[in-house]
Amino acid sequence: MAALIAENFRFLSLFFKSKDVMIFNGLVALGTVGSEELFSVVAFNCPCSPARNYIYGLAAIGVPALALFLIGVIWNNHTWNLVAECHKRGTKNFSAAATFLLFGSIMGRAAVAPVTWSVISLLRGEAYICALSEFVRPSSLDKFPAEYGAEVLARFPCKDVPANLTKFRDEVTRRLRYESQLFGWLLIGIVAVLVFLTKCLKHCCSPLSYRQEAYWAQYRSNEDKLFRRTAEVHSRILAAKNVKHFFGFVALDKEEKELVQEFPVEGVQPSPQWNAITGVYIYRENKGFPLYSRLHKWAKGVEGNGPSPEGHEMLFLAS
Secondary structure, X not given: OHHHHHHXXXXXXXXXXOHHHHHHHHHHHHHHHHXXXXXXXXXXXXXOOOOHHHHHHHHHHHHHHHHHHHHHHHHOHHHHHHHXXXXXXXXXXXXXXXXXXXXXXXXXXXXXXXXXXXXXXXXXXXXXXXXXXXXXXXXHOOOOOOOXXXXXXXXXXXXXXXXXXXXHHHHHHHHHHHHHHHHHHHHHHHHHHHHHHHHHHHHHHOOOOHHHHHHHHXXXXXXXXXXXXXXXXXXXXXXXXXXXXXXXXXXXXXXXXXHHHHOOOOOOOOHHHHHHOOOOOEOEEEOOEEEOOHHHHHHOOOOOOOOEOOEOOOOOEOO
């Protein structure tokens, strides 16, 4: 049982695998802050009407956060690796806990922007004040005129109130901004604790040393860059070859002519090869030697995803 738990917890290492991930998350957060500020200046306009305030305030916080979350899921390569894995091989190679943690890692990475949006919205307080001003109990305000009710309270965010209610408007605004900012700081604290615990679990449960883990991150980054660059050149040369076959000639610039001469392309990779290097990768060792990616595994001729009698394999999800 302990071995199974340790194995499943190794999948928690999807966050902060490298400095590139932290830099990317930081850029996403900064971009979200700028977008929220622009939205507050240009688009936010509280209706100051009972019932509408609450819906509008929640929508101003929740709808952009939901959109950012979905965009984060779509842009995450792990999403499509998981889709390819389920389509080609199913999830038979993952335990329920590992599958859950994989989904959690995708959701967690996608949550950076929406959490940032929510935090900034709460710290600014405008949407919160708009949503909840009408629900402030008049009895909680000292000497509040009895003839005024929720309809007047709903107009407080727009400052469109009678002169004798100005001090009450200021008090309600101050009270609600205090609550909004308190929730914002609490959300920051909760996220910070979760990130800290995740990072601790990742280091405690990792089967790799710190240096090997850093090497693995560098390898994945270099492999991805080289693969994309080579694929772009290969596809360009193959396209030039096919265009020439159709027209009898192909119009190439000087750089493309040099590429065609330097890298002759004889054929294309069959679908089984593409399928072999596509999908979620789990760190494995074969005969004591690490296999750092699906491409590395394919190049070494290692077949299958389950443990083989020829080598020991350790499960450790790549980020």
